[in-house]
Amino acid sequence: MTHGSKIRSVQRQARRFLFRLKAGNGELIASSESYTKAAALNGIDSVKNNAGSNVADLTGP
Secondary structure, three states, X not given: OOOOEEEEEEEEEOOEXXXXXXXXXXXXXXXXXXXXXXXXXXXXXXXXXXXXXXXXXXXXO
């Protein structure tokens, strides 16, 4: 995975979220299915823990 990767949660529908992982150059690496917010945030944590490099979480508060 490219160093400088970024991940963000995006709300797609009422109470449904997905996350997108982008490489440091902005290329989309992965996009998740639609989840509840809690499940999407858990997915982000899983990607960050298993990525093998730093992944900046750009999800807002």
